[in-house]
Amino acid sequence: xxxPPLLQVRDLTATFTRGSSATRVVQGISFDIAPGxxxxxxxxxxxxxxxxxxxxxxxxxxxxxxxxxxxxxYRGQELTDLPEPAMRDIRGRRIAMVFQDPMSSxxxxxxxxxxxxxxxxxxxxxxxxxxxRRTIELLGxxxxxxxxxxxxxxxxxFSGGMRQRVLIAIAVSCQPDLLIADEPxxxxxxTVQAQILRLLLRLRRELGMALMLITHDFGVxxxxxxxxxxxxxxxxxxxxxxxxxxxxxxxxxxxxLLAAVPRLSERGTA
Amino acid sequence: xxPQLLQVRDLCVTFPSRLGRPPVHAVMDVSFxxxxxxxxxxxxxxxxxxxxxxxxxxxxxxxxxxxxxxxxHSITALGGGALRAMxxxxxxxxxxxxxxxxPRMTVARILAEPLTVHRSVPRTQIPERVAELMxxxxxxxxxxxxxxxxxxxxxRQRIVIARALAVNPxxxxxxxxxxxxxxxxxxxxxxxxxxxxxxxxxxxxFIAHDLAVVRAVAHRVAVxxxxxxxxxxxxAQIYRNPAHPxxxxxxxxxxxxxxxxxxxxxxxxxxxxxxSVPSSATCAFGTDHAATGTAQWHEVAPDHFVSCHFWPHGxxxxx
Ligand SMILES: Nc1ncnc2c1ncn2[C@@H]1O[C@H](COP(=O)(O)OP(=O)(O)OP(=O)(O)O)[C@@H](O)[C@H]1O
Ligand SMILES: Nc1ncnc2c1ncn2[C@@H]1O[C@H](COP(=O)(O)OP(=O)(O)OP(=O)(O)O)[C@@H](O)[C@H]1O
Ligand SMILES: [Mg+2]
Ligand SMILES: [Mg+2]
Numbered sequence: 001x002x003x004p005p006l007l008q009v010r011d012l013t014a015t016f017t018r019g020s021s022a023t024r025v026v027q028g029i030s031f032d033i034a035p036g037x038x039x040x041x042x043x044x045x046x047x048x049x050x051x052x053x054x055x056x057x058x059x060x061x062x063x064x065x066x067x068x069x070x071x072x073x074y075r076g077q078e079l080t081d082l083p084e085p086a087m088r089d090i091r092g093r094r095i096a097m098v099f100q101d102p103m104s105s106x107x108x109x110x111x112x113x114x115x116x117x118x119x120x121x122x123x124x125x126x127x128x129x130x131x132x133r134r135t136i137e138l139l140g141x142x143x144x145x146x147x148x149x150x151x152x153x154x155x156x157x158f159s160g161g162m163r164q165r166v167l168i169a170i171a172v173s174c175q176p177d178l179l180i181a182d183e184p185x186x187x188x189x190x191t192v193q194a195q196i197l198r199l200l201l202r203l204r205r206e207l208g209m210a211l212m213l214i215t216h217d218f219g220v221x222x223x224x225x226x227x228x229x230x231x232x233x234x235x236x237x238x239x240x241x242x243x244x245x246x247x248x249x250x251x252x253x254x255x256x257l258l259a260a261v262p263r264l265s266e267r268g269t270a
Numbered sequence: 271x272x273p274q275l276l277q278v279r280d281l282c283v284t285f286p287s288r289l290g291r292p293p294v295h296a297v298m299d300v301s302f303x304x305x306x307x308x309x310x311x312x313x314x315x316x317x318x319x320x321x322x323x324x325x326x327x328x329x330x331x332x333x334x335x336x337x338x339x340x341x342x343h344s345i346t347a348l349g350g351g352a353l354r355a356m357x358x359x360x361x362x363x364x365x366x367x368x369x370x371x372x373p374r375m376t377v378a379r380i381l382a383e384p385l386t387v388h389r390s391v392p393r394t395q396i397p398e399r400v401a402e403l404m405x406x407x408x409x410x411x412x413x414x415x416x417x418x419x420x421x422x423x424x425x426r427q428r429i430v431i432a433r434a435l436a437v438n439p440x441x442x443x444x445x446x447x448x449x450x451x452x453x454x455x456x457x458x459x460x461x462x463x464x465x466x467x468x469x470x471x472x473x474x475x476f477i478a479h480d481l482a483v484v485r486a487v488a489h490r491v492a493v494x495x496x497x498x499x500x501x502x503x504x505x506a507q508i509y510r511n512p513a514h515p516x517x518x519x520x521x522x523x524x525x526x527x528x529x530x531x532x533x534x535x536x537x538x539x540x541x542x543x544x545x546s547v548p549s550s551a552t553c554a555f556g557t558d559h560a561a562t563g564t565a566q567w568h569e570v571a572p573d574h575f576v577s578c579h580f581w582p583h584g585x586x587x588x589x
Binding site for chain 1: 285289291292294313314315316317318321322365369422423424446449450451452453454455456457479480481482483485486509516519520521523524525526527528529530531532533535536
């Protein structure tokens with residue numbers, strides 16, 4: 001059963017420094033992601049989910065001195081001290097990320113289509129025409145209507161949820177081994193959300209893509225991942241198979257989170 | 271009869287064509303009313319025109335047709351000082367508590383700004399009003415000298431709400447106010463919105479994707495699809511007896527915190543959607559509304575209306 005993990009994280013710490021004060025926001029967490037596996041991360045706002053994801057990608061939020069400690073291995077290769085050019089090769093092509101804030105990760109002065117083309121040409125080595133064809137296909141896959149026309153729009157001409165879907169299209173464009181998705185469907189209505197979730201499941205099935213899914217939506221987590229890590233104040237306080245976490249959580253914090261999930265009381269099915 | 275707070279009639283917003291491409295009809299013939307103290311939930315497909323509707327009501331986005339009246343005054347034709355005076359009565363709370371607060375301004379300055387702009391209190395009383403606003407949203411007034419990044423997402427959203435309330439508005443348009451927040455923080459913000467409504471008689475136009483949250487706050491619900499409102503009615507009615515096929519699809523797609531059920535649901539064949547053909551006039555059920563015209567409005571029940579060619583026979587087609 002022991003296939004070597006795709007990603008192995010050991011004693012990961014993350015510390016922000018401001019002036020002379022340092023705040024440690026990730027307190028030494030360890031976890032593995034096997035090839036093709038889907039793992040969920042849940043926990044309250046500020047518990048360190050996004051910082052963990054950014055530490056793996058080595059993309060600190062702009063203008064903040066973030067110090068990362070511990071070890072992050074991708075297919076056995078240590079990422080924490082990998083030279084930046086080698087890291088750039090891994091980013092996007094091997095490990096891709098959907099960031100939590102769509103607007104800040106899109107270039108406001110480039111058309112949507114050009115941003116996806118760019119990724120495909122840089123990492124996928126596609127020709128200009130082939131890239132555009134694939135771009136339109138990807139936009140259609142994430143549910144953008146009239147993708148051939150809308151590819152020429154700029155980000156401000158897209159709705160919030162459309163921008164979020166563009167990020168997903170960019171992230172999956174190069175068929176990464178591991179997709180880190182940080183709240184990838186918060187701006188979507190539930191019908192489009194279901195379409196995106198099915199797309200992610202299909203990519204897992206067809207390409208064996210692994211998924212690190214960060215979300216506060218327990219309904220989304222429920223159908224998407226095999227294992228869940230519950231984070232609190234920079235620590236992983238509980239890890240378990242998805243079914244166990246939902247039916248028999250052991251940590252009171254997990255129970256408290258589950259109890260706060262707003263429910264749509266049952267509708268009778270006609 | 272209570273006086274109307276807001277009256278929206280046949281509102282249209284069209285983004286003009288560029289480079290010879292067709293214009294985007296983002297909002298088409300949207301009409302609804304709101305009473306003082308009422309919450310109207312606005313839900314619908316991503317890209318269906320919810321944010322644009324909100325912005326057009328606030329006059330942040332020019333409308334191409336239709337009227338908006340606030341407190342009995344038409345505001346669609348106003349400009350300059352007259353518009354500024356009416357704007358005081360309506361405020362916006364946006365989705366992202368991370369980017370909607372200026373990172374280099376203290377909370378005290380953030381909250382004082384609208385007070386100065388609208389000259390709503392004398393300069394000397396500003397600190398007092400700022401402290402009052404902090405108390406109103408359940409925060410410690412002693413924290414006003416801190417910067418936004420020093421607060422959690424939920425606290426920042428409280429500050430955004432406090433800023434919106436600074437000038438005593440009648441109507442607050444909330445565009446996805448809780449979708450960036452975790453479930454516990456969501457519940458706190460929903461409680462806060464309820465208590466502010468009870469205390470101040472506020473009305474909310476509450477734009478959101480989370481149908482459980484909408485159910486918790488809205489008295490009435492409007493469902494948008496492809497730029498139009500397709501169903502409008504009392505919240506209890508819409509949730510118990512959805513009439514439009516899109517509303518039904520929406521309620522059926524709500525993810526359940528139940529792994530076995532949720533996996534089974536995602537494994538079902540997805541309804542086939544072909545997005546590669548121009549489709550802005552085609553509804554999900556294949557009807558070309560550009561060719562056949564807009565669907566009739568039908569009264570399903572008292573205070574419950576649907577606009578659909580397939581009503582009442584469409585009721586069975588989704589299952
Ligand atoms: N740029 C920054 N400078 C200083 N502290 C930061 C910065 N970004 C994040 N933090 C802090 O790091 C901690 C973890 O933040 P993180 O963004 O990882 O939380 P999260 O779990 O992703 O929360 P959310 O659910 O709200 O997205 C928080 O206490 C936050 O205030
Ligand atoms: N400035 C603009 N120029 C051109 N088109 C625009 C502009 N702003 C919005 N649109 C288009 O108008 C339509 C409605 O957008 P809107 O932002 O109102 O949707 P929404 O219902 O709020 O969606 P979401 O739930 O994803 O936020 C979309 O097709 C969008 O691309
Ligand atoms: Mg985060
Ligand atoms: Mg919107």
